[in-house]
Amino acid sequence: MDDLKFGTRDKRGNWAPTKPAGTAPLFVWPPQPRKLLAWLPHYIFPYNMLFFLSALAWWHWIVPPTEVMQTFAWGWVLRLLAVNAVAVFLWYGAFELQLYVRRTQDNRFKYNGKFPAEQPSDVFWFRSQNLDNILRSFLSGVPIWTATQVIVLWAYANGYAAWLGWADNWLWLAVLTLLVPVIHEFHFFCIHRLIHTPWLYKHVHSVHHNSVNPSPWSSLSMHPVEHALYFATMFYHLVLPSNPIIALYQLHLAGFGAVPGHVGFDKVEITDETAIESHAYIHYLHHKYFEVNYGDGLIPIDRWLGTFHDGSKDADERMKARYRAKKERLAARKTAARPAE
Ligand SMILES: [Zn+2]
Ligand SMILES: [Zn+2]
Secondary structure (H helix, E strand, O other), rough: OOOOHHHOOOOOEEEOOOOOOOOOOOOOOOOOHHHHHEEEEEEEEEEHHHHHHHHHHHHHOOOHHHHHHHOHHHHHHHHHHHHHHHHHHHHHHHOOOHHOOOOOOOOEEEEOOOHHHOOOOOOHHHHHHHHHHHOOOOHHHHHHHHHHHHHHHHHHHOOOEEEEEHHHHHHHHHHHHHHHHHHHHHHHHHHHOOOHHHHHHHHHHHHHHOOOOOHHHHOOOHHHHHHHHHHHHHHHHHHHOOHHHHHHHHHHHHHHHHHHHHHOOOOOOOOOOOOOOOOOHHHHHHHHHHHEEEEEOOOOHHHOOOOOOHHHHHHHHHHHHHHHHHHHHHHHHHHOOOOOO
């Protein structure tokens, strides 16, 4: 596909879409029913549907019977860990293999002109972004993902959570299923904004931001504290009247859903004519500029707080003005704190 029909490439080889990034027409006033209807299929297909189906598959084929989950035992816990690890390897690996190893679409639609393999850096273990990202994903990412899953399933099995049946509560459960990405967005925004506070950023979140040029394996390249906060989104289903399948969907949306946002390409080409949108631009800009786009735009919190960046020149100017104002505020505070001479 000709990516220059959809965007421009600068001297350094960085590609940017012509169309600025947008937020979903979900929480807008006045409501925009037409836009909402046109947007709805993108909300469901392909990613959210895929993660919901994966939750169903886990429930039917991987998750053990309720009686087994009533007590913690290495057998079922390790089995879940192994399946999660294999699934992450296959799902993340598929994007990596296609786009970064075989480079089937070269740098078409690629935001950053360079590939991480060409940029060794001391910030990474073994100076390799890929190796560092892969190790962090498997050493703490998948184990903490599994631990969260085990705790929630164990709680359901022991009756510590309100487990609703589909037959009697289908309407509420259908609404809740549709709201899973909204819960994810709300939770992600809150914890993400929290770990951007100076102390937590320095000690926790900077690990994830080492990947300024993110690739699929960057998705779960986090400090263990961030992993724990990130996957805690599944705990909402211990508080809300819900169902373990929806809880699993919430977890899979976080775990598998992190990849599209870090894929580094605006579109993933399927054939010469067709491509799937990655919806990665908003989060790519977060990795590039740090203090913009704490959320992914499903709930426009960044717009409300003035931290939204859509990739345009105007947004760039607004961001720079915000940085200048912040610098001046900090300088004024320093002067005020100085003892009088
Ligand atoms: Zn961040
Ligand atoms: Zn990220």
